[in-house]
Amino acid sequence: DVDVPVGAELVMPACSPPRTAVHRPGWSESVSWILKVRSVHGFQPATAYLAVSYMDRFMSSRSLPDHGWASQLLCVACLSLAAKMEESSAPPLLDLQIEGTRFIFEPRTIQRMELIVLVELDWRLRSVTPFAFVDFFACKVGSSGRSSRILALRA
Amino acid sequence: MDGEEAPPGALNLADYAPAGARTVDCFRRIRKIGEGTYGEVFEAMDIITGERAALKKIKLDDGKEGFPRQILREIKLLKKLDHENIIRLKEIVVSPGTAHGAGGSDDYMYRGDIYMVFEYMDHDLKKVLHHSTPSQVKYYMEQLLKGLHYCHVNNVLHRDIKGANLLISGGGKLLKLADFGLARPFTRDGSFTNHVITLWYRPPELLLGATNYAEAVDIWSVGCIFAEFLLRKPLFPGRTEQEQLSKIFELCGFPNEENWPGVSKLPLYKTIRPTTPTKRRLRDIFHNFDSHAVDLIDRMLILNPTERISAHDALCAAYFITKM
Numbered sequence: 001d002v003d004v005p006v007g008a009e010l011v012m013p014a015c016s017p018p019r020t021a022v023h024r025p026g027w028s029e030s031v032s033w034i035l036k037v038r039s040v041h042g043f044q045p046a047t048a049y050l051a052v053s054y055m056d057r058f059m060s061s062r063s064l065p066d067h068g069w070a071s072q073l074l075c076v077a078c079l080s081l082a083a084k085m086e087e088s089s090a091p092p093l094l095d096l097q098i099e100g101t102r103f104i105f106e107p108r109t110i111q112r113m114e115l116i117v118l119v120e121l122d123w124r125l126r127s128v129t130p131f132a133f134v135d136f137f138a139c140k141v142g143s144s145g146r147s148s149r150i151l152a153l154r155a
Numbered sequence: 156m157d158g159e160e161a162p163p164g165a166l167n168l169a170d171y172a173p174a175g176a177r178t179v180d181c182f183r184r185i186r187k188i189g190e191g192t193y194g195e196v197f198e199a200m201d202i203i204t205g206e207r208a209a210l211k212k213i214k215l216d217d218g219k220e221g222f223p224r225q226i227l228r229e230i231k232l233l234k235k236l237d238h239e240n241i242i243r244l245k246e247i248v249v250s251p252g253t254a255h256g257a258g259g260s261d262d263y264m265y266r267g268d269i270y271m272v273f274e275y276m277d278h279d280l281k282k283v284l285h286h287s288t289p290s291q292v293k294y295y296m297e298q299l300l301k302g303l304h305y306c307h308v309n310n311v312l313h314r315d316i317k318g319a320n321l322l323i324s325g326g327g328k329l330l331k332l333a334d335f336g337l338a339r340p341f342t343r344d345g346s347f348t349n350h351v352i353t354l355w356y357r358p359p360e361l362l363l364g365a366t367n368y369a370e371a372v373d374i375w376s377v378g379c380i381f382a383e384f385l386l387r388k389p390l391f392p393g394r395t396e397q398e399q400l401s402k403i404f405e406l407c408g409f410p411n412e413e414n415w416p417g418v419s420k421l422p423l424y425k426t427i428r429p430t431t432p433t434k435r436r437l438r439d440i441f442h443n444f445d446s447h448a449v450d451l452i453d454r455m456l457i458l459n460p461t462e463r464i465s466a467h468d469a470l471c472a473a474y475f476i477t478k479m
Contacts, residue, residue, distance in 0.1 A: 077221075084224040085231065092219040111221040115249070115269070118222065119176045123247055126231050 024059060030075045036099040037079060043087055050082035050125075051075075058120050069103045076105060077113035085125055178251040179270050182210060194268065198275060207275035208245065212268050229335050230271070232311055240302030242322060242333040245272045276331060281318030283327065284380070285387040289445065291327065292384045297475055298330040299377060304466035306332070307370045313338050316376035317353045318383075352376060354399050355389050359410065360460050362400050364422030371460035374469070378455030385444050385452075400427055407458050408435035415459035447474035 031052055038048040055078045064070040076096055083090035093107045105113075118125075182199040185207075189196035194212035201208060213226055233244040250268045280295065287295065299321060306313055313320075313332060320334040337352075352361060358375030360368055382390040391406075393399030404410070409429040410418045418424055437456060441449040451474045454464040464472075 080221055081227070084220070084222070084227050090220065090224065093221050094219070107219050107221055111215060111218075114222040115215070119247075119249065123230055123234065125227065126235060 026071050030055060030071060033072075033075060033099060033101070034079055037096060040098060041083075041091055041095075043083060047079075047082045047086040050086060051079040054078040054081060054117060054121060054125070058117055062120060069105075072101060072103055073105055073109070073113050074117070076101075077110055077117050080110060081114055081117060081125065177246065177248045179210070179248050179268075180251050181248065182208065182270075182272075184210075209273040209275050210248075211271040211273065213271065214268055225336060229338070232335050232338055233271075236306065236309060236311065236335075238302055238305040239329075240298045240331050241305065242276070242331045243274045245274060247271055273333070276322035276324040276329075276333070277326075278323055279319050280321035280323055280330065280380070283323065284318045284383055287384060289448075292381075292448075293475070294328075295321075295323075295330050295384070296377075296381055297470070299332070299380070300466050300470050302330070302332040303373055303377065304470060306338070307373070307466055311335075311338055312370065313373050315352055316373055316380065317356050318380065321380075354396070355379065355392055357399065358460065359400065359403055359407075359458050360421065362396055362403075363410075363418070363424055363427075368460065370465065371463040374455050374463050374466065375460075377466075377469075378452055381448070381452050381455065382441075385441060385448065403458075404429070404433070406435070406437045406440065407456060409433035410458045418459070445474070447472070447477055450474065 034048050034051050034055075037043075038045070055074060058074060058078070064074060076093070080090070080093060080096055083096070093110050094104070097104050181202055183202055185198040185200060187195055188198050188209065194214045197210045197212070199208055199210045200206070213223070215222065230244070230247065233242075237243075248270045250270070283291070283295075299316075303313065303316070313335065315334060315337040316332075320332065322331050322333045323329065324331070352358070352372065356376035356379045358368075358372050361372060379390050391399060391402040393402050404427075408414065410424075412419055438449055438453060441452065451464070451469060451472045454472075455469065457463045469475075
């Protein structure tokens with residue numbers, strides 16, 4: 001038997017999230033909402049990946065109040081932070097809240113949630129995503145930028 | 156809009172005061188030392204450790220974008236950069252919440268401010284720019300280039316090198332690059348805004364409207380600072396972008412396809428006219444100075460950005476090898 005260190009699941013990538021995250025009610029809804037908004041705004045795949053990883057990191061150290069809107073607010077805040085980190089221009093907060101959102105939050109409410117997420121993540125937003133490696137290997141294979149984009153979208 | 160309004164005030168975040176996050180109450184304010192884009196800068200003392208720090212206050216307004224992107228990027232960069240010639244961001248603290256004392260209403264819990272806590276530095280380079288000895292100048296220039304080289308190796312452009320953003324401490328022994336508010340990561344084919352860098356230190360490619368630029372923009376600014384050290388006055392003190400360009404061309408010559416291939420395709424090239432004389436005469440104004448220093452300034456202030464010396468090559472220049 002291999003000894004698995006305690007907490008090893010934390011280093012697993014978000015595409016095969018820790019069991020606790022998958023079993024959290026609403027996790028897959030949150031992820032599919034993030035993916036839908038990503039495609040509407042044409043964000044890079046890395047943006048959606050980062051948003052999900054912020055969300056998972058937040059939920060691994062905190063729990064949210066038992067309201068439907070709380071996890072949606074977390075989702076919007078994480079996506080907004082990820083877009084600001086990765087995209088050259090991020091849409092206004094109201095334009096992020098599309099694709100079947102049940103609630104609409106005011107910008108200042110989202111900002112407050114963003115701050116809570118930032119503090120909880122200890123301001124560490126620069127997670128390395130697998131997409132950095134996809135680009136790297138795609139270049140090694142000698143493909144053009146286009147194929148690396150296709151690879152990234154399929155990853 | 157396809158959704159119901161979130162219940163106002165339902166966001167009971169009182170229980171979510173992030174554990175472990177320190178508030179600004181951990182510091183005793185000493186004095187105001189400056190004014191930034193987003194708020195004031197204070198000298199303060201950590202009440203527990205007694206350490207001095209510079210607190211940059213970031214005012215959060217109710218803007219449409221939520222937490223300001225520029226601040227996020229500055230924090231991201233500062234967390235990435237770890238070098239003795241780059242200012243260190245020690246921590247980020249929030250303004251104290253009012254929730255606990257206000258009978259349950261947390262409405263203003265995190266409205267208000269956050270503070271970026273930096274190591275404390277004695278003063279900025281502006282203060283010594285016009286009266287430093289040649290050996291001090293060499294010392295400052297070396298540290299400035301080392302910090303900048305580190306940025307460039309990490310694919311970060313500073314984009315606002317000037318006296319006020321270079322901080323000095325340790326009795327004039329230590330220089331650090333500060334204020335990364337305009338800095339950003341770059342890629343070889345990136346396209347940026349050209350509205351960066353304080354006018355006097357802004358390179359010709361930006362003044363001509365280039366949006367695809369690289370490390371050389373920072374080197375131009377360094378060249379201007381270096382020249383200002385020797386001359387003890389600003390090299391190109393333009394009042395308008397037009398005047399800034401004229402002052403540059405007066406000393407560096409007029410750009411053409413021969414000395415700067417591609418210059419005629421820059422957006423604002425057609426708006427400029429040659430002034431007389433159009434020949435480069437930059438070295439003439441430095442005829443009384445250390446020739447190695449002048450050589451280096453000459454290579455930093457080359458019009459064509461691709462020919463401008465890199466931070467790495469500048470550090471290998473004869474100027475830094477020869478002793479005073």
